[in-house]
Amino acid sequence: MWRRYLLWFAHEHIDFRHAEMQSIISMLDIPVKYIEEPSMKKPYWIVELPTEDHLKKIANRSVLLKSCIELWSHAKTESELHENLKQAVKNTSGKWLTTQDLGVVGSNSQICPSEQIEACCDLKKSFKVDVETFCKHFTMKEKVHKIENFSYLPLKGPVKLKNPDIILSYFEFYGVDPNNVPDKPYDVFFGRWVTDGQRDLIQHHSLKRRHFIGNTSMDAQLSLIMANQAQITSGHIVLDPFVGSGSLLVAAGHFGAHVWGSDIDFMMLHGRTRPTRVGQKVRASEESIRGNMKQYSIDSRYLDVVISDFSLPMWREGLKFDAIVTDPPYGVREPAEKIGIEKENYTLSEEHQINHIPSKVEYGLPHIYSDLLNFAARHLEMGRRLVCWYPLVREEYKEDELPCHPCLRLVGNSEQVLSKLTARRLLTYEKVHDNVPNIPVDPNSAAHNFREKYFSIGEISRKERKERKAAEIVANAAFIALAHNKKNNLHDK
Template sequence: MLKMTNQLKRYLFWFAHEHVDFRLAEMESIFDMFNINLSTVTRPKEHPYWIVDLPDENVVHKIASRAVSLRFCLELWAQGKKKEDLHNSLKAYSVRNSDIFIGDRRSFKIVVETFCKHFSQCEKVEKIESFSYLPLEGPVKLKNPDVTLCYIEYYGLNPNEIPEEPYEHFFGKWIADGQRELIQKLSLKTRKFIGNTSMDPQLSLIMANQAQIRNGDVVLDPFVGTGSLLVAASQFGGYTFGTDIDFLMLHGRTRPTRISQKTREKDESIAANMRQYGMSSHYLDVVVADFSYPLWRVDLRLDAIMTDPPYGIREATERIGTMKINPVIEEHQATSHIPSKIDYGLNQIYKDLLCFSARHLKLDGRLVCWYPLFRDQYTEDQLPAHPCLELVANSEQVLSNYTSRRLLTYKKFREPETNDESIIMNLTDFREKYFALREETRKDKRMKKATERARRRENWERSNKESTER
């Protein structure tokens, strides 16, 4: 039977079962943003739910207004590992709270949710009828009822070993849905301007939540690309701008990413994306610039920095420079001169990024960025660090058997001092190792193919010899 304090109600947060490692970081950022102190009953590890005690529904609606990982939230009336336990708990709840049922003529419906197991509609109706003892006085209304009640059966995470009976049963009143519809709204399939590395909308929105973007915040993406992170930040009220060294990308002149598209349309740009989503008023601008060179005034203060730096795999890691000694640009070349570029290593990119964030973020402002690595070599001391920035979240997205990238969230807790420019790092050259590993894999495949061809030829020659001898 559920037990709650007089001041708190019990709620069930139910999550979409994707990007599992990001749930806690996103939700904890939202709780911190709204100064919500909650009492956790069951914390999500890999299972898709979180049970908490909160003061009232207003707090739940605040959380649901931002959470992208969240499917829905229930006021939890009953819970049990066995069906009988659930029904006993629910009957006790209805007796204890009889005053909320008596005289309540609002329409209602009961929906059945199952996790990791499918039931027919007839079976679901049978489960619904088992709750006929509830003292509900209003009419049943299947479309847009006043109250939606939800019964959930949780069968674990392994679809290959589904138990006969659920591990957990839940019953409660629906309070709010999360922001899952934003994923479809901001889909790359329908977006005007995209590129090879445009960020998935769900991850972009999660980044915006971990950056704690609120109305009026000023947000920068220093490796802006096609502006996916600006779109997500503006969705939550941020005023956004960015920089990128790629002139052709920012002017929409690169090769189209979509297979069916032969040439870029004239109006493809980040600004066009903002117009598409009705966010033009929150878009400041983008600038063609080399992040390794100082551009902004020293007193620039930002509420958040969100970015996905290039790794040197699908996008080049470049900065302005030359290998020549004492290069000279003639006066007649100045107007048409295109600066040469040299490699901008990951170590230097993250050093510049963290130093920039320490200088230009406001206190408690956040840097949210991706960091690539090899999974078998991961240790936390491999991550970038700065004396003014605290690492508050670290989530992994697996990319392959060998590689992943981690979404790192830093909070600025003090202003930098003169001796703070040194960065504590133990970074592996991701690009160099990635291509070395890829070349090694290709060699292994070529060797296997050559061995297989030799084996087949040997078998063929043996077969011919045996046929001749016969």
């Protein structure tokens, strides 16, 4: 039975909302009817789905989704909302009607079918009403007053505040600008709570309690969003070729994938880098990617990590992954390096072979991304996804200059702002063709030197700041001297 639902989102990572939801909806192959065009300016979607089960499946994956309500009434004002609900009790047509269908002149509201309300009117079904307001705070007393306005509803069961059979939700939306909150809400909603999204998982996977973390461990929420965008599900084989401390593998493993990781950093994979946590002097023995998987009881899905240089081939030809999720080094907080040496005709004597630590040269971002896209085109199953971060200077961003490959179609592109000038974008590519030759490094992308720009921008602003400060000091000194002179002059007189 198609029903209308209100999907309420967290007001965080707004640019990722659409990409995450679309990935989940297409992965689960769920037909969705949009009753209202989704907008970045509103923290909610109004949709129709074939069954409540479909809704629960979506909510079971999304970390940006907060809660889901079976919609009974939606209006611009409180009085209209109540009016609609009163009409709804009489709407026995079994479908949503407009007030015009019912012969009410001069208004254009939507009235839900009465059976939705009747299903909650059982004598034995306990209930409670929750009030939630977005962008405005109310006292408990004010909330109780709002709840009492619903007393006309034909609910016969007892009120029970703890674990009731039915939770009814009343939402008031006061816009998204906290500096400009109106007296009356823009939109009001009422309905039956169905389920919550996976917000709790963010706490459960929090880096604060993760055994093994590094300097650039991806936070739990973004890792889970990446796993969703990669459409990872049970039985999949997933690779992170710049694995680091393995945050992305934890999220992939959570959704049922078996995971491989590789990294050039020997010390990191052996859990012997300097501890990142404040106050921690030495790494504990169980600190490793495997240890992290164990912490969340998903170590049965840990395959292996391998120390390797991504610029060179290692995996067997024909091996296909179900997803590649990765956060390559940007060269700012961790070096972007591959094995190499500037010297020509370098040789290594045999006595130095054992335990030799090879020297490294810069592995520039254009090379990393061209290798990554070529690798994905070769080693992804058809129709499967590569999800990776891409750092850039905000004012230079042009969508058509993002890394591209003829076998891969860009299906997701969301921005996370890092500073006033820099950002990184989460890019999601889907493999759409097989058998395409290697594409050489894009000559234009050589202009993309994030590291250099990152530091030179910082340099400029630092310089400016210093100059401004120096000018201020000079001005102050002059002012003080002037005041002093005046004073002296007065004394002289």
